[in-house]
Amino acid sequence: MKPLFKFRRGVHPPYRKLTASSPIQRAKTPEVAVIPLKQHAGAPAQPVVSPKESVSVGQLIGKSSAFISANVHSSVTGVVKEISPMPTPSGEKVLSVVIETTEDETPEPKPIRNPDELSGEEIVNIIAESGIVGMGGAGFPTHVKLKPPKPIDTLIINGCECEPYLTGDHRLMLEKPDEIIQGIELLMKALNVRECYIGIEDNKPDAIKLFEEKLRGRPIKVVEVKTKYPQGAEKVLIKSITGREVPVGGLPLDVGVVVQNVGTAHAVYEAVILGKPLYERVVTVTGEVNEPKNLLVRIGTPISQLIEECGGYKEGAARLIMGGPMMGIALFSDEVPVIKTTTGLIALPGLPEVRRYPCINCGTCIDVCPMGLIPKMFPILYEKGRFQEAAEEFDVMNCMECGCCEYECPSRVPIVQSIRAIKSRLRREGKR
């Protein structure tokens, strides 16, 4: 019997992977692409093109301006119409390059580099130039993670996709296994590690089987992890696979681990081997749309266009979520562009009348919290303004906002919201 790798607590939401067997299709090229210069964690990129300038697909249009930042490339061939603040999925207006497509060009990239001739440093540099960020949704610049200030002995590739609905990573693993594996090998070389695991939840047996076959005799091991949310959260996955616990307030590199998403590994392959910067990604468009699909989408494509390609909204659709339903963000409009961190777009029905009750101390939130916190305390502490106590006594900063507590709470207490409020207050006060 295979050992099942798992973590304590967590929840089992209904998975609703409607698109698990729909092959990835190329979405239509947008007539106008709106490409924000900040689609990642860290500082925005600086524009390096000007209005009326012609750009081609894959051309650098925004240059990384700080250590934690990422380059931005054009996803279409066309003419820059304007460079101005435009609404983005987060609700924030971000300086964006608006490009009118003149030519619907889909380059067929061919291998231009031989991985054996590249040093680790060269690989990291190509990744940085190509504007690759964490494709799992967090959007942390990948090259920064590949220059860890501490020794690393293990690379973990995250193929869990534990969020309900999303299937982009799953499809990518089934359709591009060789590319992903090459990407992983490049990442291993960049980090100079010998040990590498790829964690896949056991609800994707086809992907597990495929990778086990492909990786036979190679130093990359497939780890079948238990299907449970939030298995794919960095700290949780590290614990499941290596048994190591990232210390409170620490990073994976504190326990000698770097985690990268399968989508990121694929993007690394494309960038390093094919010389193709990150200008498109797989987006699962699902939920209350008529034809849910996995689409390969150019960054900057308006979300409304993707919905149209999926047959439009169903009657009940009243909310639109970018990302997964557990941690994603609600969009105020579909007239915003797809960005590098758009893992999925989920149309959901309106909230049924949410009846809130007082907390009954049932302890469910504690039973499901993967971080071992007492979530029920945070709404109380927030209301009373006891922010320091939340940090010192109840480790609020250890919360990764996975949402398990609020998902299960029978009294419908807005726990995650109060945690976010406490965190932002603490950050503002500058105390950690």
Add this chain to the structure above:
Amino acid sequence: MREFWMSSSPHIRAARDTRRVMSFVIIALIPPLVAGVYFFGMRALILAIVCVLSCVGAEYGIRRLLKKESSIGDLSAVVTGLITALILPPTMPIWMTIVGCVFAIVVVKEFFGGLGKNIFNPAASARVFLMSAWPAFTNAYIEPRPFFSKDWFSVVDGVTSATPHLRKLSEMTITKGWDAIGKLFWGNISGSMGETSAFAILLGGIFLLATGIIRWEIPATYLGLSVLLALLGNYNPAYYLFAGGLMFGAFFMATDYVTSPRTFWGRVLFGAGLAVLTFVIRRFGSLPEGVVYSILIMNGFTPLINSLIKPRVFGKVKK
């Protein structure tokens, strides 16, 4: 432009809410209720209806008086009413019962801030309140009445008779009383309306465990340790378990979310404390029982247990 509803993550919710939790508890209380009515007749059913109505009425009334939003929709008052009825003698005078229920809801629950804020279990408090106010009636247990007999339909108040089984507990050493276990298990014996049938209580308790409404720690430690202590104290362990309110208390009252600890080890400690207290009261006290007192005493310890026993924080190095 199409407009969307905004919501904060998580955007999906499990189906179980407080009202549903309470409905499940009500369903679990049906077997003991049916057993009580079967054994003690219409009078028992009337008692249950009176308790539920007076608890719900008291909650509605007091919140209206205090100008708070009505909370009867959460069904917790129904649960309190049912439990109160099930831990009282079936012939408890109606008006006294109403006083007890009003006390439970108004003083023990709402004066502390309503559902989720009360320190003590309201039903247990009602029982203790009635015990101190009218001890003659709270200890007036009747023998089971033959199903559908004339007596079964009788609805008169407080016919006093001796309380046979509880008094004898001290005499029930390990070797004695085994002949009565069958009666005790099925519930064909005098006692509080819902406490006599261990079988019915187990049905309800297993339902609550299976549906995940209650967790096993409190009933398991409470009952398990009680058996051990009974053996140590030279009691017939089966008699010790099935006689009195131990089974009912372990599944339905000690597991009350609001008044019991919220962590695994907290619940284990809570259950252990209950077992020890019940034993001490039964062995050394002058009361025949001790379950409701144990529960109320441990309720008082719950905040302390909660602040002492916390889950281990992920990635926290022990100092």
